[in-house]
Amino acid sequence: MILPSPLPAVFPGALASLLGPRAITDPVALEAYAWDNTGLRFCPQAVALAESAAEVARIMALCHRHRVPVIPRGAGSGNVGGALAVRGGLVLSTQRMQRIVAIRPEDRYAVVEPGVVNNDLQEALKPHGLFWPPNPSSARTCTVGGNLAMCAAGPNAPRYGVTRDWVLGLSAVLADGTAIRTGGKTTKGVVGYDLTRLLIGSEGTLAVVTEAILKLAPIPPARRLLRAVFASVPDSVQAISALMAEGTPPTAIEFLGPATLDLLRQSGGVALPAAGRALLLVETAGDDEEVDRLAAGILRDLERFHPLEVVRSRTETEAAQVWEARFALAPALKKLAPKRVNEDVVVPVSRLAELIAGLEALSTTSGLPIANFGHGGNGNIHVNILVDPSLPEMARRLEDLLDKIFALVLRLEGTLSGEHGVGIQKMPYIHNEVDPATMALQRSIKALFDPLGLLNPGKIFPPGSV
Amino acid sequence: MILPSPLPAVFPGALASLLGPRAITDPVALEAYAWDNTGLRFCPQAVALAESAAEVARIMALCHRHRVPVIPRGAGSGNVGGALAVRGGLVLSTQRMQRIVAIRPEDRYAVVEPGVVNNDLQEALKPHGLFWPPNPSSARTCTVGGNLAMCAAGPNAPRYGVTRDWVLGLSAVLADGTAIRTGGKTTKGVVGYDLTRLLIGSEGTLAVVTEAILKLAPIPPARRLLRAVFASVPDSVQAISALMAEGTPPTAIEFLGPATLDLLRQSGGVALPAAGRALLLVETAGDDEEVDRLAAGILRDLERFHPLEVVRSRTETEAAQVWEARFALAPALKKLAPKRVNEDVVVPVSRLAELIAGLEALSTTSGLPIANFGHGGNGNIHVNILVDPSLPEMARRLEDLLDKIFALVLRLEGTLSGEHGVGIQKMPYIHNEVDPATMALQRSIKALFDPLGLLNPGKIFPPGSV
Numbered sequence: 033m034i035l036p037s038p039l040p041a042v043f044p045g046a047l048a049s050l051l052g053p054r055a056i057t058d059p060v061a062l063e064a065y066a067w068d069n070t071g072l073r074f075c076p077q078a079v080a081l082a083e084s085a086a087e088v089a090r091i092m093a094l095c096h097r098h099r100v101p102v103i104p105r106g107a108g109s110g111n112v113g114g115a116l117a118v119r120g121g122l123v124l125s126t127q128r129m130q131r132i133v134a135i136r137p138e139d140r141y142a143v144v145e146p147g148v149v150n151n152d153l154q155e156a157l158k159p160h161g162l163f164w165p166p167n168p169s170s171a172r173t174c175t176v177g178g179n180l181a182m183c184a185a186g187p188n189a190p191r192y193g194v195t196r197d198w199v200l201g202l203s204a205v206l207a208d209g210t211a212i213r214t215g216g217k218t219t220k221g222v223v224g225y226d227l228t229r230l231l232i233g234s235e236g237t238l239a240v241v242t243e244a245i246l247k248l249a250p251i252p253p254a255r256r257l258l259r260a261v262f263a264s265v266p267d268s269v270q271a272i273s274a275l276m277a278e279g280t281p282p283t284a285i286e287f288l289g290p291a292t293l294d295l296l297r298q299s300g301g302v303a304l305p306a307a308g309r310a311l312l313l314v315e316t317a318g319d320d321e322e323v324d325r326l327a328a329g330i331l332r333d334l335e336r337f338h339p340l341e342v343v344r345s346r347t348e349t350e351a352a353q354v355w356e357a358r359f360a361l362a363p364a365l366k367k368l369a370p371k372r373v374n375e376d377v378v379v380p381v382s383r384l385a386e387l388i389a390g391l392e393a394l395s396t397t398s399g400l401p402i403a404n405f406g407h408g409g410n411g412n413i414h415v416n417i418l419v420d421p422s423l424p425e426m427a428r429r430l431e432d433l434l435d436k437i438f439a440l441v442l443r444l445e446g447t448l449s450g451e452h453g454v455g456i457q458k459m460p461y462i463h464n465e466v467d468p469a470t471m472a473l474q475r476s477i478k479a480l481f482d483p484l485g486l487l488n489p490g491k492i493f494p495p496g497s498v
Numbered sequence: 499m500i501l502p503s504p505l506p507a508v509f510p511g512a513l514a515s516l517l518g519p520r521a522i523t524d525p526v527a528l529e530a531y532a533w534d535n536t537g538l539r540f541c542p543q544a545v546a547l548a549e550s551a552a553e554v555a556r557i558m559a560l561c562h563r564h565r566v567p568v569i570p571r572g573a574g575s576g577n578v579g580g581a582l583a584v585r586g587g588l589v590l591s592t593q594r595m596q597r598i599v600a601i602r603p604e605d606r607y608a609v610v611e612p613g614v615v616n617n618d619l620q621e622a623l624k625p626h627g628l629f630w631p632p633n634p635s636s637a638r639t640c641t642v643g644g645n646l647a648m649c650a651a652g653p654n655a656p657r658y659g660v661t662r663d664w665v666l667g668l669s670a671v672l673a674d675g676t677a678i679r680t681g682g683k684t685t686k687g688v689v690g691y692d693l694t695r696l697l698i699g700s701e702g703t704l705a706v707v708t709e710a711i712l713k714l715a716p717i718p719p720a721r722r723l724l725r726a727v728f729a730s731v732p733d734s735v736q737a738i739s740a741l742m743a744e745g746t747p748p749t750a751i752e753f754l755g756p757a758t759l760d761l762l763r764q765s766g767g768v769a770l771p772a773a774g775r776a777l778l779l780v781e782t783a784g785d786d787e788e789v790d791r792l793a794a795g796i797l798r799d800l801e802r803f804h805p806l807e808v809v810r811s812r813t814e815t816e817a818a819q820v821w822e823a824r825f826a827l828a829p830a831l832k833k834l835a836p837k838r839v840n841e842d843v844v845v846p847v848s849r850l851a852e853l854i855a856g857l858e859a860l861s862t863t864s865g866l867p868i869a870n871f872g873h874g875g876n877g878n879i880h881v882n883i884l885v886d887p888s889l890p891e892m893a894r895r896l897e898d899l900l901d902k903i904f905a906l907v908l909r910l911e912g913t914l915s916g917e918h919g920v921g922i923q924k925m926p927y928i929h930n931e932v933d934p935a936t937m938a939l940q941r942s943i944k945a946l947f948d949p950l951g952l953l954n955p956g957k958i959f960p961p962g963s964v
Contacts (some may be wrong), residue, residue, distance in 0.1 A: 183688045214936065222918070224936075277606065277627075280784075449685060470678040
């Protein structure tokens with residue numbers, strides 16, 4: 033671990049003169065910005081609560097002048113340590129930049145500041161019959177800025193895609209305080225390089241977003257939810273491929289694997305066929321005429337692959353309850369194994385059955401329990417290893433298991449992260465996926481944007497190597 | 499104009515020893531690679547017909563060693579001079595790299611080489627019930643590599659988006675011959691920066707794509723085409739906004755403005771209401787049950803805005819004829835004014851009526867005829883100025899008019915190009931749209947990828963400035 037240099041003596045005063053009480057250097061107050069959803073703790077040396085793009089630029093210019101690292105932060109709900117001050121420095125919180133600057137229903141875009149909470153945006157869009165599709169399960173707390181930083185997704189990606197598909201343009205500030213603009217307000221545009229998508233998913237290592245022009249979609253008025261249980265994982269995976277080949281794909285295809293079903297059975301809330309080894313939650317949406325036809329198509333696809341049962345939610349309330357059960361999985365696992373390791377791998381859908389079989393075999397040989405569930409439509413599985421990684425005897429076994437899991441994923445033509453990002457958690461493994469030449473190019477882009485290495489240092493790129 | 503340095507004496511021999519007869523330095527044979535769809539002519543000093551990624555790497559390493567510019571080229575169907583050897587050098591043709599390496603229907607992706615003709619790809623995908631959505635009107639000749647270079651689109655963007663939305667990953671070669679890989683085979687992935695979309699639309703100035711993993715969509719089995727004529731441009735534009743707000747948007751919403759309708763009337767092929775000032779071609783697609791419901795929704799949307807008439811194509815043949823008439827517009831205008839100027843501007847849909855009114859006013863004050871048509875659903879209008887720009891007395895008037903058109907577009911929150919790119923044609927205007935700080939960042943990315951300035955020099959970035 034690299035210990036942070038002390039802040040220059042003049043820095044706290046300079047920051048306070050910029051921000052008044054919104055400059056925080058009191059150790060007790062800093063503590064609130066020391067954590068994220070990983071449970072790890074790295075206390076920053078200062079926090080700046082910016083309220084405007086101009087302030088972000090001034091804060092970053094100040095930090096640049098004094099060589100103070102800047103860690104951009106939304107709600108701190110990330111899963112890979114992306115918002116943690118691993119090398120000290122200043123946490124630049126955008127949580128107070130929560131203005132919805134404009135909603136333009138006739139052009140289906142909204143202009144927002146990065147601190148807007150995902151769910152608050154959805155509420156503001158509702159009266160216009162519109163929504164912004166990225167919907168991570170943390171939507172009630174996470175911010176748009178965090179969604180942009182990590183290229184967040186969520187269950188509705190089978191139909192709607194991910195964050196990068198729903199952004200038209202950005203305003204951002206570079207490490208030295210320079211403001212830039214990317215993209216625009218049109219749904220097409222090819223003037224210059226696509227800096228918009230270079231910044232999306234860059235985890236706050238290239239620039240700090242100060243405003244985003246978000247592309248919106250109409251809210252489908254009706255939804256239908258089906259739950260199917262299969263005795264065979266390969267059957268369930270073939271059903272996913274069939275569902276994804278529909279002209280209008282489902283809005284969500286969630287997959288729950290064998291160990292996860294056992295946990296559901298033990299929790300007692302849901303009666304499931306004893307022979308069931310895989311469960312799919314399939315949701316579709318559309319207007320009132322359309323939605324039953326879509327649901328009938330889903331039923332046909334499911335029934336081709338020998339489900340043990342298919343249950344259809346009859347009401348919105350029933351559907352909401354099923355979704356609650358799905359979203360309760362992560363917290364339930366957290367309760368079961370408070371420091372569980374939650375990975376976020378992806379394989380092409382046709383390789384899902386091999387992935388699940390491989391994970392089960394690795395669970396057996398390692399003796400470590402693994403529960404798998406996730407966004408089946410995209411082959412994006414959250415691999416939950418139900419152990420406490422801080423126990424000394426566990427660390428080595430876990431490391432060995434993770435190596436094998438990632439090797440399996442890459443052998444199946446997959447990727448190490450679908451929506452959580454690299455941060456510090458996947459950093460040691462990025463070389464397994466990205467070849468040396470491409471990695472060198474990625475590093476040189478980082479160095480171009482941030483020659484002093486001040487923007488969210490210690491993330492994505494393993495230290496030590498060039 | 500910058501005259502090219504002569505090729506180093508050893509270069510032709512070295513190239514020939516790499517490629518044999520696929521290395522061209524004979525002046526007569528070079529001529530075939532001197533033009534594109536702009537009608538401009540810049541003869542390269544050499545042409546390399548690469549047949550593999552390994553050959554591309556060797557050619558580029560050779561050019562790098564000898565400081566010879568490399569101009570990547572697909573079919574030469576581009577509209578902005580992107581494939582022209584404006585500073586001499588070697589044209590690197592990927593037309594012989596036309597293998598379709600893999601089609602994976604169960605994961606809905608294809609792996610292709612860059613020289614595959616768009617339409618050949620579509621034919622190969624048809625038996626699988628799949629297609630690749632980018633469909634420029636040059637689909638019968640243009641290559642996937644060219645589509646990637648320019649982020650091409652076409653009429654079906656209202657539902658399907660553009661090239662950047664349909665690519666999962668790329669293999670490419672950098673200016674010095676280094677091979678890199680971006681993205682992968684999964685529909686989600688957030689490991690490292692989004693180099694895939696940085697390369698898409700970079701017009702061959704950052705790298706040469708040697709293989710692409712393309713995301714595919716199911717072919718909708720049925721289509722319906724409606725043609726609506728409006729007496730008022732603003733009414734037609736409000737109809738476009740309404741159509742784009744549908745849960746399942748039309749596959750195409752083509753707009754034809756007043757002067758274009760006059761041309762259609764004069765050509766005599768189509769009977770149109772005399773008072774008609776705007777025409778919309780609206781196509782939708784879906785399965786057999788769905789498509790009539792979608793068409794009925796379109797009809798309802800159109801009728802809310804007082805059309806003079808709505809005609810529905812009763813058969814596929816009728817629809818094909820209407821599309822032929824639409825696609826015949828560009829060649830017809832070319833016949834009328836062989837050297838017409840064809841711009842490719844975009845505004846938010848709600849500003850379209852202002853754009854068309856502004857263009858009509860500019861046509862009147864300048865005395866230059868302008869015919870407007872294009873992809874209305876995206877606010878992407880092809881502004882056709884029916885004059886010969888090579889006539890000496892025309893050049894100044896045209897330059898003045900273009901300045902005013904671009905100022906109008908930017909005032910309406912638009913962009914200078916939706917799908918044709920910058921190349922050499924929009925290069926003098928890019929500063930009007932992109933602010934100096936962002937422009938400097940774009941240039942520094944170019945310098946990072948290509949420090950010697952060998953890759954497609956003289957494109958996108960105006961010479962002379964830093």
